[in-house]
Amino acid sequence: MTPLPPALRNPLLWDKILTGGLLLYSLCIFLPGVTALERLGLVTALLISCTGGRWKACLAHLRHPAMLLTITLLGWFTLSATWSVAPDITLTSVQGVFKDYLLILPPLFFMLADPDRRRWFARGLALAGLVIVLVNSAQYVREWLQDPALLNNIKLHRGWGHPLVLFFPFALLQGRLARGKPMYLWYGLAVIEAMMIMATGARGAWLALAMVLVVWLGHDFDRRRLLALSGAGLALVVLAYFMLPAPLFKDRFADGLSTSLRTSGTWGPALQMLDERPVLGFGFGKPIFDQEFNRRAPTEADWSIKKSKGPHSIYLEAGFSGGYPALGLITALFLVIFVAGIRAAARGRQPEPERLLALACLAAFAGFYITRGSVESVQWSALPLLLAPLVFLSPPRQRRP
Incomplete structure (x- = not known):
């Protein structure tokens, strides 16, 4: 050979x-x-x-409380097939949504074990945000050329708010680490991402953006950087509001402040169905929620939506699927991840690049899952991308003598 x-x-x-x-x-x-x-x-x-032997890098981290809770939650969702109202759908949904968790963790933990690889990964996530900005911009241009009236459809760009929220903190991370012209370029990208998030007209995205900034500035407060970033952001937002076509920004801003039917159309029905099977739930799978919702909706006078739009909350999605035990598990999981992230991002705990990577992952997790996940359905697939770095970077607890 x-x-x-x-x-x-x-x-x-x-x-x-x-x-x-x-x-x-x-x-x-x-x-x-x-x-x-x-x-x-x-x-x-x-x-x-x-x-x-690269895969062995993940073994030392499987006993972390966040990893144990993740495994327990996925196991509960899998077991729900035994009592699900549609076992085949549950098994198919669990496999389709969560199989990547088992596949991505070995390379993720190996990647995190080296400072250079961590740096490549962090910069790559920031550049992924740039790709999303370019794709979203191209969609705006295409709609403008095809029919300017398409810009009035606020739903056409709402989905881009998800990756923009997730990748936004990594642009801040690169700006924080860079010096000179690259610093301004990275912060410029962050401001554009923030503007595009605002332009989605989705209050969940706005709340997520606010949470990202609160977490970031709360852990990395610096008056000079805060004033510079806030001034640049405010200037661009004002310019966009008054100079861009109204459908592109101003109307979207107004639409985002409109009232919502979530209480009586998504969250309320989800809780009502959860109370029907509080211990076990109906089984994991969005088709099951849609099926059960649509079957009840015609006879539920208090439900303002008559065709399922999903539970609009990752917490209620878990609760509907696996009952209150699953709701408790996902709440505990998110709390443990958040606390681990706070400890990893604390000043003085580790070298600055690692601390800032932990801060970016924490801010993205707080915005994407804790905040937007509470008011909208979000993708499960991105969770390991934030979970693994926070588990890896969170310092072990000191044992008492």
Whole structure:
């Protein structure tokens, strides 16, 4: 057999490819029509992690409370197939939503074990935000050229608020670490992302953005940076409000302040159905929620929506699927992750790049899952991307003598 060229025998090359695969996956889970690229990134990272004992890097972290709670929650969702109103749908949904958790954790923890790989990953997530900005901008241009009236449809860009919220803190991270012109470029990207989040007209996205900023500034307060970032952001928002076409920003801002039917159309019905099966739930799977909602809606006079739009909350999604035990598990999981993130992002606990990476992951988690996840349905697939770094970077508790 012909030996591999020396360049291909270099472990550093394969480590870079592994990190690139993770970044490709991280971006593609938010892009439509690129499932093949998403799977390519994940499978590439997984296969490389299976060689040379790289996969063993994850073993030391499986006993972390956040990992144990995650495994318990996924196990409960899987067990719900035994009492689900539609067992086949539950098994299919659990496999489709959570199989990547088992596949991505080995390469993720190996990637995190090296400072250079952590730096590549953090910068890659910031650049993924740039890709989302470019794709979203291209959609605006396409709609403007096709029919300017399309800009009045506030729903066409609402989905982009999810990746923008997730990647926004990593632009702040790069701006915080950079100096000179690159610093202004990264902060400029963060401001554009914030503007695009506002332009979605989604209050959940606005609340998530506010939470990201509160967490970030609360842990990394610096008066000079705060004034510079706030001034630049305010100037651009004012310019966008008064100079851009009204449908592009101003109308979206007004639409986002309109009242919602969530209380009587999504959250209320979800809680009502949860109380019907409080211990076990109905089984995991969005089709099950839609089926049960649509079956009851015609006879429920208090339900303001007559066709399911989902529970509009990752907490209620968990509760409907697995009863109050699942609701308790996901609440405990998110609390443990948040506390671990606070400890990892505390000043003086570890070198500044690692602390800021933990802060970016904490801010993204607080905005995406804790805040937006409470008022809207969000993707489960992004959770390991934030969970693994926070578990890895959170310092172990000191045992009492």
